[in-house]
Amino acid sequence: MKPFSIYNTLTRKVEEFVPRHGRIVTYYSCGPTVYLPQHLGNLRAYVFVDTLKRALRFNGYDVRHVMNITDVGHLTSDADAGEDKIEKTARAEGKSPLAVAKYYTDQFKRDCARLRIELPPDEESITGAVRPPASILCRATNHIADMIGLIERIVRNGLGYVTASGVYFDVEKWRGPSGMGRLSRQSLTEQHAGQRLEHSADKRSPHDFALWVLNQPHHLMQWDSPWGRGYPGWHIECSAMAMRYLGETIDIHSGGLDHIPVHHENEIAQSEGATGQPFVRYFVHNAFLVGMEGAKISKSAGRFPVLDDLVAAAIDPLAFRLLCFGAKYRSELAFNLDAVRAAAKNLGYLQEFTRSLPESAIGADDAAWAAEYRERFHDALNNDLNTPVALAVMLELVAEANRRQDPRVWHTLNDFDQVVNLGLAHELRASREEATDARLQGLLEQREAARQARDYQRSDDLRREIEALGWEIKDTKEGPRITRRRGTP
């Protein structure tokens, strides 16, 4: 069995993963900024986070997962004269920033549920906890004090300076263990060779970044701080919340690869500037979903498709999950309707196989021939999360079971599904419940009697009647079998 290995952006190599503390893995993943619905590209990132977590668990690790909800706004661009994204939506929708954040947070959680993405427990649902929970979904606005504390440490270490427009991190002075520019491989001078943005005149150096922003009276969300009323810089929330729940050095930090040059670079600088300790041991970045512009699925042109667009097209959200699983997290995934429909087909194949499993196969041990699939699946997973190969193994396992007419693979399949997470165990349970529905049984028996009597006219009429109730009939050697009609085309 190969050990779990993952590509570490810090070293640009696939490395064997070894956590700091035995079987416990501390994991921080960048969460959403809640001012718009999450589009499919964003959701791919969260499917990846979920898959990484599950792959770690498959290897016996206990994952402590922290994910942030960015509910304090950051600026849309310099050109907007400092307009905050959340406040922009708030003004457009005539709501308060917090109401906007709540609305889109709820929508995000609903989308994750439909994709079977397991989020950490929401801090707002945790009550009366004496010690910090192992895993948590936490909001920036609930951790302002932590951020201020961290900024104070940075200032005390001589790495932050206060100006009229805010507190900035002094990049020139910092010489941390990881080194500025290490993630992006760009030296500071290289980064500014092509100067693009104007910067605040208060900054000592153009690449210094804000820890705390001051004197922005039009900004709706403001808090008191030792430096005056204002709001936190974009990067500080991740450092503060990661440290609050996971400690000063965390095992894994993940995010989209767009975060490499700025967000994560700055996170490292400010975190290590405060603690003097390495902040992250394995930095993991996922690639984008591309081609959404031409996907012809979003209702309004120019908008990236969202999960509701798939649902409206009668595509099971789990097909999207499987589509993501079918590509490596480090490769761009080209999205189009054909691709997601192909995934839907595979989803149906696995569900259909599961539903048709006989009790004897579920009660028995798996066939001996299934063992090699388990090893191949595990090796693929451990090889830098090679999920497309893992999926191939899963499909081949089912194909061989069908070919041999030997269905004794349920335990293996279900174990794979702890990572792929299509809810096959739920599918199995549902198929059992369906078969015991009394009213349907009556109709089915009538139809079967008609078939035996070769009264196919009546048989087909009854089929239509059953279908109208939302069920589908399949005639098998063992007799008719009904399943709930699915939205999958």
Added chain:
RNA sequence: GGCGGCGUACCCAAGUGGCUAAGGGAGAGGUCUGCAAAACCUCCAUUCAGCGGUUCGAAUCCGCUCGCCGCCUCCA
């Protein structure tokens, strides 16, 4: 201007020096079948954007060309 990456069949997508270039979808044919569905079988890239080079051997390494994309610090 800088940094990083991508281009494998009609579509999605593994493979990054050496068995016949994984797997899936679509397509074609077949078995089974009252019909339908499912399932299974067979076929489906002498070839990996193009051109050179290194090597006994390259989709995999090097160079150039073409095309595409992400990021560059108060930008998810």
